[in-house]
Amino acid sequence: MTAFPFDIVGFDLDGTLVDTSGDLAGAVNHALGVAHRPALPIAQIVTMIGGGARHMLAQALDATGGYDEAELDFLHERLLTHYEANICVNSAPYPGVITALDNLTVRGVRLAVATNKIERFTHALLDKLGLTGRFTTIIGGDTLGSGKQKPSPAPIKAMITAAGGGRAAFVGDSIYDVTAAQAADVPAIVYRHGFTRTGVDELGASAIIDHFDQLIPTLEQL
Numbered sequence: 001m002t003a004f005p006f007d008i009v010g011f012d013l014d015g016t017l018v019d020t021s022g023d024l025a026g027a028v029n030h031a032l033g034v035a036h037r038p039a040l041p042i043a044q045i046v047t048m049i050g051g052g053a054r055h056m057l058a059q060a061l062d063a064t065g066g067y068d069e070a071e072l073d074f075l076h077e078r079l080l081t082h083y084e085a086n087i088c089v090n091s092a093p094y095p096g097v098i099t100a101l102d103n104l105t106v107r108g109v110r111l112a113v114a115t116n117k118i119e120r121f122t123h124a125l126l127d128k129l130g131l132t133g134r135f136t137t138i139i140g141g142d143t144l145g146s147g148k149q150k151p152s153p154a155p156i157k158a159m160i161t162a163a164g165g166g167r168a169a170f171v172g173d174s175i176y177d178v179t180a181a182q183a184a185d186v187p188a189i190v191y192r193h194g195f196t197r198t199g200v201d202e203l204g205a206s207a208i209i210d211h212f213d214q215l216i217p218t219l220e221q222l
């Protein structure tokens, strides 16, 4: 067996490792309910995920009549409280994720997460799914401070450093992931069935996978 071409494989969380659409949509619709606004369909809410919870809520409020900053602040807190209490009611890894993580680990690859989800929620969700121990490094949306979320390359660079350095690839589902990875000079692989407003084929990824059983062969060909 020839050496695997990557030392580190980093992953986005929402829409890449885990289908969190049910619980994120539940939290958005809870906040909309607090504001006496109509619920939105999951299919619409998934297009709002990727830039952090506050950005997701701002788009949902825009779609239901607009908002001011004070209202966004208040409803953001309510959304977070609801989400924390219901973080893994309807969230599960995508098909083939666990096997792909196993097979990368067998090849000696270090695994990492760089997500825009708040760090404590990231740990809570990965803990509930029994996945935390698989990752050498976990970088959340607030880990590096404000202004340093994806699409900034900062989380990808910090992830690589914290995971011990070496050749890295990043797997994500949205333009935030592709932009961040490319700015960090790391190939971006996009999972087709995640959450994205932009068409997957227009994201400019180095490769697209339809199923996680394609991840290792795809990485081997980059």
Ligand SMILES: O=C(O)COP(=O)(O)O
Binding pocket: 012, 013, 014, 015, 049, 050, 051, 052, 053, 056, 114, 115, 116, 117, 118
């Ligand atoms: O919390 C979000 O909006 C997105 O999180 P992600 O970076 O794991 O997709």
Ligand SMILES: [Mg+2]
Binding pocket: 012, 013, 014, 015, 016, 049, 050, 172, 173, 174, 194, 195
């Ligand atoms: Mg995502």
